[in-house]
């Protein structure tokens with residue numbers, strides 16, 4: 001029982017990281033109607049920036065996270081502006097191929113700068129542990145921080161898209177780009193803002209991920225990126241609460257699957273669940289089925 | 295209607311618009327003066343929507359001039375055009391289905407300073423009391439007539455000098471069509487200049503000052519609305535004989 005609880009909490013924690021990454025996929029998909037496959041690699045860049053800020057510049061962890069967020073925000077906007085914006089009228093396939101290209105570019109640039117030797121990410125947020133059930137259940141502060149961060153981000157994004165002028169403009173662009181333009185909304189700027197937010201979240205996810213799994217290398221973002229993308233599809237791509245639920249479920253399924261079924265099959269299980277969900281709910285758990293425009 | 299209020303608001307001069315290699319608008323010129331209702335009528339596929347979308351900046355003409363209050367607006371983009379005082383209520387309404395009535399209206403006022411919004415909302419709700427009742431309802435669940443009112447209210451939120459309406463009566467029951475046209479008359483009476491595109495040529499010509507008839511990308515007939523209404527070719531083609 002206690003071990004089940006431990007796996008569950010670990011699952012929620014890992015799922016929280018997936019959820020934060022999935023938000024980037026889902027927001028960009030909802031607003032720019034594209035799959036930004038380079039998103040996973042922005043996570044890796046964020047983790048490296050935070051790592052360098054702490055290790056080489058000796059900055060305190062919180063400042064390092066902020067630096068990583070600022071760097072990734074700019075990086076996200078630059079990627080959007082240089083690689084994707086010129087393709088606004090191009091086919092989906094052209095955009096997808098470009099995104100894969102950007103992904104390789106980021107990984108290989110990281111390889112050049114930081115080499116393939118894994119860096120050991122410092123356990124910066126380890127400020128203590130909570131022990132329950134006579135010390136049988138140990139919860140690290142990183143785990144709690146990750147879960148709290150996810151909740152705070154969720155609330156902030158919900159308020160942003162529900163209450164602010166720019167947040168509502170984002171929803172308008174995601175529904176009907178042309179109509180949004182007719183309202184006076186600058187679509188390019190809105191898409192750029194979406195990439196900025198998604199990339200800042202990726203930086204946070206990168207630090208949280210590396211705090212829990214401290215091996216940092218240029219490919220660090222790939223697998224979590226793919227899983228978070230799966231989580232976004234699982235929850236219903238384009239839906240913010242969908243990303244949250246998809247991420248959490250995926251994290252829990254992965255950890256429980258690895259613990260009780262098979263360590264090797266844990267990842268496969270994740271994708272098997274995705275396939276089953278999509279068979280019954282093609283738009284994902286919270287996705288809206290495509291409707292014909294009248 | 296005979297008095298000469300000749301102050302030109304919108305001037306379109308020999309525009310050509312293409313969709314890829316399809317030459318949809320083949321040199322159209324027209325003008326809308328301050329205080330007028332001008333209507334653009336024509337068969338399906340004649341290019342009426344293309345014309346309005348080009349004027350509003352959603353499409354870019356390959357050649358030709360478009361000026362609003364004497365300034366060229368070609369190529370500045372739709373999001374800037376609305377700020378100059380020209381709003382398009384597009385074909386098919388295109389309200390934001392997943393946003394509430396109030397949010398849709400707020401988006402309509404996006405180009406205006408925030409402190410103006412409460413008053414503008416009040417004005418729209420006075421004109422469309424039905425929208426006030428449904429303020430918090432998601433737009434996708436409104437009836438067709440309500441959605442049309444929302445689309446018009448949303449366009450009015452930007453306080454346009456020129457309101458362009460693309461088939462506001464489309465798909466509505468006759469009684470609602472009457473209502474929409476009453477609203478158009480009211481808006482006109484309160485000083486808004488209107489450029490109206492309609493399938494319902496009879497209704498459009500009965501409220502308009504002047505009319506242009508569009509036939510596959512070109513203006514074929516133009517003149518005062520009564521004259522166009524009396525034209526045999528128009529009667530034969532658009533008014534059922």
Ligand SMILES: Nc1ncnc2c1ncn2[C@@H]1O[C@H](COP(=O)(O)OP(=O)(O)OP(=O)(O)O)[C@@H](O)[C@H]1O
Pocket residue numbers: 313316318336337338339340341342343344345385493
């Ligand atoms: N996105 C597009 N791509 C290619 N061709 C288009 C596109 N939109 C319109 N057209 C073509 O341009 C021409 C003019 O279309 P437009 O929609 O302006 O006509 P319309 O007069 O508004 O017709 P309706 O009364 O049916 O609304 C048509 O031949 C149409 O097929």
Ligand SMILES: [Mg+2]
Pocket residue numbers: 342343344385460
């Ligand atoms: Mg049309």
